[in-house]
Amino acid sequence: MSEFQVYYLGCGSATPTVRHLPSCQVLNFRGSLHMIDCGEGAQLQFRRNKLKFSRLNHIYVSHIHGDHFLGLPGLLSTMALHNIGGKVVVHVFDEGAEILDHLMRVFCRETSFEIEYDVIKPEDTLILDAKALTVETFPLDHRVPAVGFLFKEKQGPRHLNGEMARFLQIPPSLIPGIINDGNDFVRPDGSVVPNERITTDPTPARSYAYCSDTLYMPSLGERLRGVNTIYHEATYMSDNTHKAEARGHSTAAQAAAVAQAAGAQRLVLGHYSQAYDADEPFAQEAATIFSGEVIAAHEGLKIDI
Numbered sequence: 635m636s637e638f639q640v641y642y643l644g645c646g647s648a649t650p651t652v653r654h655l656p657s658c659q660v661l662n663f664r665g666s667l668h669m670i671d672c673g674e675g676a677q678l679q680f681r682r683n684k685l686k687f688s689r690l691n692h693i694y695v696s697h698i699h700g701d702h703f704l705g706l707p708g709l710l711s712t713m714a715l716h717n718i719g720g721k722v723v724v725h726v727f728d729e730g731a732e733i734l735d736h737l738m739r740v741f742c743r744e745t746s747f748e749i750e751y752d753v754i755k756p757e758d759t760l761i762l763d764a765k766a767l768t769v770e771t772f773p774l775d776h777r778v779p780a781v782g783f784l785f786k787e788k789q790g791p792r793h794l795n796g797e798m799a800r801f802l803q804i805p806p807s808l809i810p811g812i813i814n815d816g817n818d819f820v821r822p823d824g825s826v827v828p829n830e831r832i833t834t835d836p837t838p839a840r841s842y843a844y845c846s847d848t849l850y851m852p853s854l855g856e857r858l859r860g861v862n863t864i865y866h867e868a869t870y871m872s873d874n875t876h877k878a879e880a881r882g883h884s885t886a887a888q889a890a891a892v893a894q895a896a897g898a899q900r901l902v903l904g905h906y907s908q909a910y911d912a913d914e915p916f917a918q919e920a921a922t923i924f925s926g927e928v929i930a931a932h933e934g935l936k937i938d939i
């Protein structure tokens with residue numbers, strides 16, 4: 635299976651603790667790196683995980699709060715020291731683009747790579763349509779405009795049944811049309827062998843949703859229907875539901891309700907408040923509601939989607 639992995643570089647909330655750093659994840663899709671949020675310390679974690687700056691092509695910032703943004707000036711300054719070439723696209727709200735543009739003009743007059751700002755809006759938008767991957771935003775409900783990101787692998791072609799192809803003596807020149815376009819095979823005598831007898835279903839496409847800081851949004855379940863793995867912030871547990879509501883955050887139980895409604899296979903939790911000194915109870919609370927696999931993320935965790 636081709637690479638589709640997520641590295642967890644920072645799993646804490648606004649106040650860093652000795653156990654957790656602010657938000658940052660890196661998604662590796664077939665060797666191309668996509669950073670999701672960039673809290674302080676992200677560049678150190680990036681190196682600790684032996685990730686390569688030259689492979690970092692996209693950075694997505696869910697909202698302009700320090701614990702999701704303040705690692706960026708340092709990261710981009712460091713990248714400017716390296717002769718990496720190419721282009722980095724920063725997907726960010728407009729005020730974030732303005733701040734970064736100013737900082738880069740002050741600190742990094744010359745960079746060996748191009749920085750492109752893709753200004754995002756708090757709505758459903760397709761922001762990347764690459765060869766085998768799409769990235770969409772979806773609105774969240776936080777104290778400032780905020781979005782989540784949905785990474786979807788494009789559906790691959792159907793698989794050829796090699797034994798059948800040999801038996802039918804299908805000319806190699808017809809194979810691309812059969813697997814990519816769904817063509818049937820017409821024998822020399824004019825009889826037709828339907829496509830489904832020569833091919834099997836494609837490998838199911840994989841997907842990853844990143845639900846950044848947000849109040850509990852029951853509608854997210856429908857929006858993320860069919861997503862394999864959902865990351866959802868769980869700043870608090872149910873003992874602090876009122877605090878979560880007051881501060882624009884969710885509890886582990888609410889994250890689980892979203893994943894359950896979406897029919898996901900796996901839920902990853904993070905963005906833990908400093909008020910807690912262990913992560914496993916978050917997973918235990920979520921597991922009382924969500925029937926799939928629950929993982930309480932920690933720095934250094936890497937999962938295959």
Ligand SMILES: [Zn+2]
Nearest residue numbers: 697699776847
């Ligand atoms: Zn926030």
